Amino acid sequence: MDWKNNQSESHKKIIVLGGDGFCGWPTSLHLSNVGHDVTIIDNLSRRNIDNELEAESLTPIQPMGTRLQAWEEVSGKKIRFCNIDIADEYEKLLQVINEEQPDVIVHFAEQRAAPYSMKSPQHKRYTVNNNINATHNVLCAIVESGRDIHLVHLGTMGVYGYGTAGMKIPEGYLNVEVKTEQGERIEQEILYPTNPGSIYHMTKSQDQLLFFYYNKNDNVRITDLHQGIVWGTNTKETKLDDRLINRFDYDGDYGTVLNRFLMQAAVGYPITVHGTGGQTRAFIHIQDTVRCIQLAIENPPARDERVMIFNQMTETHRVKDLAELVSEMTDGDIAYVTNPRKEAAENELHVENNLFLSKGLEPITLSNGLLQEVTDIAREYAYRADLSKIPATSTWTKEQKPGMPEQNTNETADDA
Amino acid sequence: MDWKNNQSESHKKIIVLGGDGFCGWPTSLHLSNVGHDVTIIDNLSRRNIDNELEAESLTPIQPMGTRLQAWEEVSGKKIRFCNIDIADEYEKLLQVINEEQPDVIVHFAEQRAAPYSMKSPQHKRYTVNNNINATHNVLCAIVESGRDIHLVHLGTMGVYGYGTAGMKIPEGYLNVEVKTEQGERIEQEILYPTNPGSIYHMTKSQDQLLFFYYNKNDNVRITDLHQGIVWGTNTKETKLDDRLINRFDYDGDYGTVLNRFLMQAAVGYPITVHGTGGQTRAFIHIQDTVRCIQLAIENPPARDERVMIFNQMTETHRVKDLAELVSEMTDGDIAYVTNPRKEAAENELHVENNLFLSKGLEPITLSNGLLQEVTDIAREYAYRADLSKIPATSTWTKEQKPGMPEQNTNETADDA
Ligand SMILES: NC(=O)c1ccc[n+]([C@@H]2O[C@H](COP(=O)([O-])OP(=O)(O)OC[C@H]3O[C@@H](n4cnc5c(N)ncnc54)[C@H](O)[C@@H]3O)[C@@H](O)[C@H]2O)c1
Ligand SMILES: NC(=O)c1ccc[n+]([C@@H]2O[C@H](COP(=O)([O-])OP(=O)(O)OC[C@H]3O[C@@H](n4cnc5c(N)ncnc54)[C@H](O)[C@@H]3O)[C@@H](O)[C@H]2O)c1
Numbered sequence: 035m036d037w038k039n040n041q042s043e044s045h046k047k048i049i050v051l052g053g054d055g056f057c058g059w060p061t062s063l064h065l066s067n068v069g070h071d072v073t074i075i076d077n078l079s080r081r082n083i084d085n086e087l088e089a090e091s092l093t094p095i096q097p098m099g100t101r102l103q104a105w106e107e108v109s110g111k112k113i114r115f116c117n118i119d120i121a122d123e124y125e126k127l128l129q130v131i132n133e134e135q136p137d138v139i140v141h142f143a144e145q146r147a148a149p150y151s152m153k154s155p156q157h158k159r160y161t162v163n164n165n166i167n168a169t170h171n172v173l174c175a176i177v178e179s180g181r182d183i184h185l186v187h188l189g190t191m192g193v194y195g196y197g198t199a200g201m202k203i204p205e206g207y208l209n210v211e212v213k214t215e216q217g218e219r220i221e222q223e224i225l226y227p228t229n230p231g232s233i234y235h236m237t238k239s240q241d242q243l244l245f246f247y248y249n250k251n252d253n254v255r256i257t258d259l260h261q262g263i264v265w266g267t268n269t270k271e272t273k274l275d276d277r278l279i280n281r282f283d284y285d286g287d288y289g290t291v292l293n294r295f296l297m298q299a300a301v302g303y304p305i306t307v308h309g310t311g312g313q314t315r316a317f318i319h320i321q322d323t324v325r326c327i328q329l330a331i332e333n334p335p336a337r338d339e340r341v342m343i344f345n346q347m348t349e350t351h352r353v354k355d356l357a358e359l360v361s362e363m364t365d366g367d368i369a370y371v372t373n374p375r376k377e378a379a380e381n382e383l384h385v386e387n388n389l390f391l392s393k394g395l396e397p398i399t400l401s402n403g404l405l406q407e408v409t410d411i412a413r414e415y416a417y418r419a420d421l422s423k424i425p426a427t428s429t430w431t432k433e434q435k436p437g438m439p440e441q442n443t444n445e446t447a448d449d450a
Numbered sequence: 451m452d453w454k455n456n457q458s459e460s461h462k463k464i465i466v467l468g469g470d471g472f473c474g475w476p477t478s479l480h481l482s483n484v485g486h487d488v489t490i491i492d493n494l495s496r497r498n499i500d501n502e503l504e505a506e507s508l509t510p511i512q513p514m515g516t517r518l519q520a521w522e523e524v525s526g527k528k529i530r531f532c533n534i535d536i537a538d539e540y541e542k543l544l545q546v547i548n549e550e551q552p553d554v555i556v557h558f559a560e561q562r563a564a565p566y567s568m569k570s571p572q573h574k575r576y577t578v579n580n581n582i583n584a585t586h587n588v589l590c591a592i593v594e595s596g597r598d599i600h601l602v603h604l605g606t607m608g609v610y611g612y613g614t615a616g617m618k619i620p621e622g623y624l625n626v627e628v629k630t631e632q633g634e635r636i637e638q639e640i641l642y643p644t645n646p647g648s649i650y651h652m653t654k655s656q657d658q659l660l661f662f663y664y665n666k667n668d669n670v671r672i673t674d675l676h677q678g679i680v681w682g683t684n685t686k687e688t689k690l691d692d693r694l695i696n697r698f699d700y701d702g703d704y705g706t707v708l709n710r711f712l713m714q715a716a717v718g719y720p721i722t723v724h725g726t727g728g729q730t731r732a733f734i735h736i737q738d739t740v741r742c743i744q745l746a747i748e749n750p751p752a753r754d755e756r757v758m759i760f761n762q763m764t765e766t767h768r769v770k771d772l773a774e775l776v777s778e779m780t781d782g783d784i785a786y787v788t789n790p791r792k793e794a795a796e797n798e799l800h801v802e803n804n805l806f807l808s809k810g811l812e813p814i815t816l817s818n819g820l821l822q823e824v825t826d827i828a829r830e831y832a833y834r835a836d837l838s839k840i841p842a843t844s845t846w847t848k849e850q851k852p853g854m855p856e857q858n859t860n861e862t863a864d865d866a
Contacts, residue, residue, distance in 0.1 A: 124575060155594045159540060162586045163579075166656070170578045178571045180848075200630035210626035210640075214616035215800060224626075224643040228659070236663045240582070240656040243644070247652045251792055251846060376667055384631060430667060432596075 046331065047071045049134060051120055051172065052142030053113075054098055055080050056281040057188065057264060057323050061140065063271035063278065064324040065331070066111050073134050074098075075127070076143065077119040079164075080281075083150070089285035089423045092297060092415045093267060096277045104277035121167035128175045131183070138331050139176070141187045143168050144237065148192070149374065149428035150287040151234035157428075158233045165237035166244075173248040184255045184334040185245075186327060191262045191316045191347060191385070193239045195229025202384040206260065206343025231377055232430070245341045253337055257330045261323065262316030262347030262385075265292040266404055267411055269321045280320070282411065284419065286426035292317060292356055294424075296405065299366035300412035301419050308426065309373030311354025312380030316347035319398040329393045344389045348397035363405060372438045376430040462747065463487045465550060467536055467588065468558030469529075470514055471496050472697040473604065473680060473739050477556065479687035479694065480740040481747070482527050489550050490514075491543070492559065493535040495580075496697075499566070505701035505839045508713060508831045509683060512693045520693035537583035544591045547599070554747050555592070557603045559584050560653065564608070565790065565844035566703040567650035573844075574649045581653035582660075589664040600671045600750040601661075602743060607678045607732045607763060607801065609655045611645025618800040622676065622759025647793055648846070661757045669753055673746045677739065678732030678763030678801075681708040682820055683827055685737045696736070698827065700835065702842035708733060708772055709824065710840075715782035716828030717835050724842065725789030727770025728796030732763035735814040745809045760805045764813035779821060788854045792846040 048065055052058040053074030066072045076098070084090055096104070098115050106112055114134075118126045120143050131139075144165040145151060151161040169187070176183045194203050208226045211219050225246065228239040241258075248254045272280045283289045284297040295305050318326070326346050335342040357368050373379075391397075398404065429436050464481055468474040469490030482488045492514070500506055512520070514531050522528055530550075534542045536559050547555075560581040561567060567577040585603070592599045610619050624642045627635050641662065644655040657674075664670045688696045699705045700713040711721050734742070742762050751758040773784050789795075807813075814820065845852050 124571075155540075155590045158590050159583075159586065163583055166582050167575075167579055170575065174571045174574050200632065200634070200636070201628060202631045208628065210628055211635075212617060212624065212626055215618050216616065218616070219627075220616070227640040227643065230659070230663055233663070236659055239659045243646070243652055243655045243659075247646060247649070 045069050045071065046137040047134060048138045048140060048331070049073045049075060049130065049136045050140045050142065051075050051168075052144070053115075054078060055142055056283065057320070058140075058142040059101070060269040060272050060280050060320060061142070061324045061327050062113055063105060064269060064328060066105065066113050067109065067271050068328060070331075073114040073116065073130065073136070075116045075118050075120060075130060077117060079119070079145070087285060087287060087423070089288070089420065090418065092282040092284050092412060092418055093279045094415070094418065095279060095281050100277050104275045108274045108278070120171055121164045124171045124175065127171055128178060131175050131179045131181070135181065136183055138184045138186060138334075139172060140327060140331070141169065141172055141185060144188075146234065147288045148232035148234045149426055151232055152430050153287070153428040161233050162237055165234075166240055169241045169244050173244055173254060176254055177248065177252045182255070182337065184257070184331070186257045186330045187241065187245065187259065189238050189241065189258045189260045190235060191260050191345065192232070192235040193228040193230055193242065193260065194226060195231065202386055203345065204386050205345050205389050206258065206341070231375065249341045255335050255337060255339070257335065257342045257344065259326065259330060259344050259346040262318045262345075263290050263292065264318055264320050264323055265290065266320040266408055267293070268407070269324055282415070285423040287428060289424075291315065291353060293408065295357055295360040296408045297412040297419070298424065299360050299364035300409050301416045301421065302366070303421055303424055304367045304369035305357045305361055306424065306426075307353060307357045307368055307370050308375065309370075310379045311352065311357055311370070313353050313377065314350050314381055314383040315353060316345075316350050316383060316385050317400075318347045319404060322348055322395065322398050326390055326395060329390060329395060333393055345385050345387045346390065347385055347387055349399055350383045350385060351400070359400070360405070364409060372435065374426050374429040374434055374436040376434075461485050461487065462553040463550060464554045464556060464747070465489045465491060465546065465552045466556045466558065467491050467584075468560070469531075470494060471558055472699065473736070474556075474558040475517070476685040476688050476696050476736060477558070477740045477743050478529055479521060480685060480744060481556075482521065482529050483525065483687050484744060489530040489532065489546065489552070491532045491534050491536060491546060493533060495535070495561070503701060503703060503839070505704070505836065506834065508698040508700050508828060508834055509695045510831070510834065511695060511697050516693050520691045524690045524694070536587055537580045540587045540591065543587055544594060547591050547595045547597070551597060552599055554600045554602060554750075555588060556743060556747070557585065557588055557601060562650065563704045564648035564650045565842055567648055568846050569703070569844040577649050578653055581650075582656055585657045585660050589660055589670060592670055593664065593668045598671070598753065600673070600747070602673045602746045603657065603661065603675065605654050605657065605674045605676045606651060607676050607761065608648075608651040609644040609646055609658065609676065610642060611647065618802055619761065620802050621761050621805050622674065622757070647791065665757045671751050671753060671755070672757045673751065674757055674759045675742065675746060675762040676759060678734045679706050679708065680734055680736050680739055681706065682736040682824055683709070684823070685740055698831070701839040703844060705840075707731065707769060711773055711776040712821065712824045713828040713835070714840065715776050715780035716825050717832045717837065718782070719837055719840055720783045720785035721773050721777055722840065722842075723769060723773045723784055723786050724791065725786075726795045727773055727786070728768060729793065730766050730768050730797055730799040732761075732766050732799060732801050733816075734763045735820060738764055738811065738814050742806055742811060745806060745811060749809055761801050761803045762806065763801055763803055765815055766799045766801060767816070775816070776821070780825060788851065790842050790845040790850055790852040792850075
């Protein structure tokens, strides 16, 4: 393989929090591949949630030990792993930071499924407790370590809300005009006022306040990536060995919309659209996710700069259009069912993503034959699918009944 | 005593969370006095923090058992008490809600001192964990109970930040103009973009997102009271019996600015101004706090109304002016020391408080002889004072050195 291509300018020490997950695993491999020194921290909670939900990745992901050994065999590079709950084991987290002396911490380690966060009071409470303490512990430990560490965090497009009244969604900050007491108009730049769509999204809005505060008080360098819905499963690195295969979620809680459609079509299940399908969402391919994180690491904000916010997405689509695209490609049927979410039936979405484009991202789009690649993987592992796990059963309020056939309804199981 | 005066129109069942605290205790007595049925929940963490800090209320507050017995003797009314950690014991909290079937929950139960929240990584982490889980558990339990409960929460003026660029601080919501993609200007009302001044204040900004979300998703009725710095100690009800006496904090972590000045003057300690004293703060007397909460309870938002936000303050003052006022009144000296906070040396503050005025609040102001009353109480209990606890020792960053004499500096130990 081509080790020189894409080699990072300067070698950095990087800790990847949540490096066993869907985005974190391929990111860790990519960063290792381009020459950085990577340590993964993960408490394997996502695998434990699979146990709880009696659901599994469609792809046969390997235990961390096997993954890391395969990577060493394939690449000659070592990635270290520490099993730490960063929300609960602050002292251990701090110790790893003090030992590794990282230049960068990439933070994926949160509960990231909106439907899971709405499942029950217990799931709501777990999500808030896990995500807020995880993010706060990282910030607190960075300050306590006394080191100038760049924190790169994965946020979501979902904090913006989906009703934007003709406005293009800016990258985190919004210019507004306000009136003074004297009736004068002054222009101010503010954090985009969030309108989160679930408890999960709400924790990401709360994270933003933590970043704002630690950046202001302690000058912590922070990049917050407001990511769209990730689709695809493999990257250049995960394809190098079967044992490196990435997670593929298709269940009603963790499966995200486009991957679910492709999987449903591949296993002959109706393509399940929640509501009318009039919702518009932002998307990014997993290969671009790992590339964006590399770009974010290579372009840190200055020490006295405010939190840098990028919209990490490459295109927007209406859910209904995606269902029709997949249906045409695969001859699958579409089933409209009631929407378990509480949201507008239809919305427009215009998003700025100039920051990543200006740093050199060349977006991968839906048309590039990658839809076929996902379908092929889904077909290959169709024998592992448990079709009973496909329906989304978590609802946003007690009054809602999920999964009923409906005339006008849209896909819900995305996390963005 | 006068039971008919101020009698509440309709008898309500009320749970007061944090009802053992400085604001919560007199509020519980007042609500009981005007005819409501009151249950207090508190985990006594504030008393335990006194143990940790080796500090104590200047006034000899009594154990909860003694307090409640005294109240029953004086008023003939029973207040129930449950020792529950609402951040940690969700099931117990839910059980009390299901048993008591309250109409209203008043929520004071958070760690409320900015300096304490900045003391060390452990104190930062405790404050975030305690405050966010406390507020989230209450909201989650209200929804799980299935009851239409009005939540009245104590927030702080401190979420607004102190640099307002000639703007009058509105009650929670701000009118702004934004540009659409077509260059059109549209007016929108947004949550006032917060600029919290400490980890403590940051948790109150995060609380606002929780309120916004639960109000939107579950139609929970919520009133959020953005309170100024509370001064004074006794209220009509706490004066009825020595055993009902309210807490009076004067230490560097929990003491708030005006009460600290009055206490310092009373015990012959220099009136300690942090920084230049050019900071302007918002104030309210404890008697008005309890009255405002009664007004908030009697004027709930409608079921489908957004979160109602009141600025709960009656006047603003520059810290330096207060120090001079107290110095003149008591002949005490003023000492300027370095500011342990990270904040602007000087600021203006103009605040709207029309909502409470429109509901009938008649503000108590500094001039009403109440300053003298506080001084008298401080003199009466001066023998209990530990002067070594007066200096503020928590700093906002490691680089800051607290308590050094300085030419240009301002009071810090307030929580608002
Ligand atoms: N997948 C998407 O479509 C998408 C879209 C937008 C944003 N994001 C964000 O990207 C991040 C990663 O998402 P993902 O899809 O890889 O999720 P994932 O659940 O697959 O990975 C998260 C990883 O973090 C770990 N983790 C969680 N809590 C932890 C804790 N307290 N201590 C240690 N480890 C912990 C989990 O075990 C898991 O391996 C998330 O923060 C998510 O919000 C993802
Ligand atoms: N005192 C002020 O000047 C002031 C100003 C603005 C806002 N406020 C707000 O008003 C509220 C009350 O302030 P206060 O001055 O009475 O503070 P306090 O510390 O005297 O009272 C808070 C009470 O809540 C209890 N508590 C804390 N965490 C708890 C938990 N997890 N479970 C159960 N009980 C818990 C404490 O034991 C304490 O009795 C706070 O939320 C504070 O932020 C106070």
